[in-house]
Amino acid sequence: MSQNVVNYEPHTALFVKDHPIEFYFAIAKFVVNCQYPGCFLLTEINENHGDDVKDAFENGGLENVQIFKDLQGKDRIAVAQKPN
Numbered sequence: 001m002s003q004n005v006v007n008y009e010p011h012t013a014l015f016v017k018d019h020p021i022e023f024y025f026a027i028a029k030f031v032v033n034c035q036y037p038g039c040f041l042l043t044e045i046n047e048n049h050g051d052d053v054k055d056a057f058e059n060g061g062l063e064n065v066q067i068f069k070d071l072q073g074k075d076r077i078a079v080a081q082k083p084n
Helices: 003-008 022-034 050-059
Strands: 040-044 063-069 075-081
Touching (some): 022 075, 050 075
16 A cells, blocks of 8 residues: 555554455445435445455445446446435
């Protein structure tokens, strides 16, 4: 991870205890349990975990999951929708 990220981002935003995408499981659960039907979720993701995040969101009950690339062609944004 680059120093400019490590030096300026909160430790809890960068490092996890168990699994590299554990926050995305929690985000999916929150959306399914607490948000309005049909709402959309957009979140930045780690470029190395696009497929894992997609799987986590789909397995977590979200639909229409898509991963978008940034200008450098790296997986960067995940979009998903809570079912109606």
